[in-house]
Amino acid sequence: MRIPLLDVNAQNLPLESAFQEAFQRVIRSGRFILGPEVGELEEKIAELTGVRHAIGVSSGTDALLLALMTLEIGPGDEVLCPSFTFFATAGCIARTGATPVFVDSLESSFNIDVEDAARKVTSRTKAIIPVHLFGQMADMDAVMKLASDHDLAVIEDCAQSMGATCRGRAAGGIGTFGAFSFFPSKNLGGFGDGGMLVCDDDQLAERARCLRGHGSRPKYYHRYVGGNFRLDTLQAALLLVKLPHWRRWIAARRENAASYNEILKPFAANGLVHLPAEEAGYEHTWNQYTVRIADGRRDAIRQNMADQGVASEIYYPQPMDSQDCFRNLGQSGNCPVAARLANEVLSIPIYPELGAAGREAVVSAMLSSLETGAESRPLRV
Numbered sequence: 001m002r003i004p005l006l007d008v009n010a011q012n013l014p015l016e017s018a019f020q021e022a023f024q025r026v027i028r029s030g031r032f033i034l035g036p037e038v039g040e041l042e043e044k045i046a047e048l049t050g051v052r053h054a055i056g057v058s059s060g061t062d063a064l065l066l067a068l069m070t071l072e073i074g075p076g077d078e079v080l081c082p083s084f085t086f087f088a089t090a091g092c093i094a095r096t097g098a099t100p101v102f103v104d105s106l107e108s109s110f111n112i113d114v115e116d117a118a119r120k121v122t123s124r125t126k127a128i129i130p131v132h133l134f135g136q137m138a139d140m141d142a143v144m145k146l147a148s149d150h151d152l153a154v155i156e157d158c159a160q161s162m163g164a165t166c167r168g169r170a171a172g173g174i175g176t177f178g179a180f181s182f183f184p185s186k187n188l189g190g191f192g193d194g195g196m197l198v199c200d201d202d203q204l205a206e207r208a209r210c211l212r213g214h215g216s217r218p219k220y221y222h223r224y225v226g227g228n229f230r231l232d233t234l235q236a237a238l239l240l241v242k243l244p245h246w247r248r249w250i251a252a253r254r255e256n257a258a259s260y261n262e263i264l265k266p267f268a269a270n271g272l273v274h275l276p277a278e279e280a281g282y283e284h285t286w287n288q289y290t291v292r293i294a295d296g297r298r299d300a301i302r303q304n305m306a307d308q309g310v311a312s313e314i315y316y317p318q319p320m321d322s323q324d325c326f327r328n329l330g331q332s333g334n335c336p337v338a339a340r341l342a343n344e345v346l347s348i349p350i351y352p353e354l355g356a357a358g359r360e361a362v363v364s365a366m367l368s369s370l371e372t373g374a375e376s377r378p379l380r381v
């Protein structure tokens with residue numbers, strides 16, 4: 001049984017006729033840029049995030065960039081973000097001319113270590129970007145306390161965590177801005193690139209909306225230097241077909257995670273494997289199920305699973321502080337936990353359509369790989 005990391009066809013093909021209907025409707029409308037479907041999707045995402053404004057954009061990356069541009073962050077400013085994240089978080093900061101300041105992560109949750117963030121605040125720090133990694137939110141109470149102590153804007157990177165909650169509050173609805181992605185591998189995956197920026201502040205939302213279309217208002221009169229960050233009508237129409245199913249897909253991911261945690265628990269007991277956990281007071285959306293494998297065995301175990309037809313991925317093999325493009329910042333090695341995570345993490349298939357048979361195939365490949373990959377440590381329990 002071959003198990004991919006993600007099976008987009010298993011999710012999309014059952015909805016094919018509804019997609020075709022939406023596609024045909026948009027084609028015939030002749031409205032391809034910011035059409036009525038974009039407005040409808042914006043309203044729905046604002047509602048489920050619990051904020052007043054949502055702005056459809058061209059990608060999750062552009063949602064982050066647009067948030068930073070709206071806050072007028074630029075040269076001379078510093079922005080805190082985790083080192084252990086996808087590149088877009090840090091890349092957007094650098095693209096504004098500001099300096100990303102890399103913060104270490106917590107081993108327990110993979111999320112930003114707010115105590116380390118506090119140590120790295122300076123008089124130039126303007127904002128913090130907590131990333132809700134793998135589908136579970138960062139400790140937003142701690143982030144918001146730090147932000148209010150130092151007057152920082154907060155941009156939640158929710159690319160992997162739409163629908164996640166922290167003490168009853170939704171991802172994206174707590175900070176100054178929330179940035180979502182509809183990249184095909186996210187929990188609400190589109191047909192190409194797309195994203196959404198959410199915000200509760202009327203003035204900031206108004207400025208972000210203007211910046212999304214070259215900063216012009218009215219047309220051809222430019223108040224700001226913006227960009228083209230618009231979401232396509234077609235993309236929004238297709239996402240609206242998927243949105244009613246999205247909670248059910250998260251429930252299936254949660255079921256997969258619970259099953260993995262149960263089956264793999266005995267193997268975690270001996271310390272070679274660390275399982276991801278849903279923290280008390282949090283609702284995890286399990287965009288990734290990421291284990292940690294100690295003792296330098298991760299790559300051998302991954303290869304052994306691949307030989308048995310089970311795909312996995314390393315999110316992420318190199319933290320931001322030691323990336324070539326950020327070497328000039330002189331922060332390399334400042335985040336020791338991030339460095340360790342990069343060597344230990346392995347994400348295994350958790351997509352909603354995996355099913356019990358798929359889970360069993362993954363677990364059996366993993367267990368046999370753990371046994372062969374563990375010469376020096378007994379793994380039998």
Ligand SMILES: *Cc1c(COP(=O)(O)O)cnc(C)c1O
Nearest residue numbers: 059060061086088159181182183
């Ligand atoms: C996917 C992702 C992004 C970027 O989203 P795109 O839509 O691919 O541009 C940003 N941050 C994180 C943490 C992501 O996982």
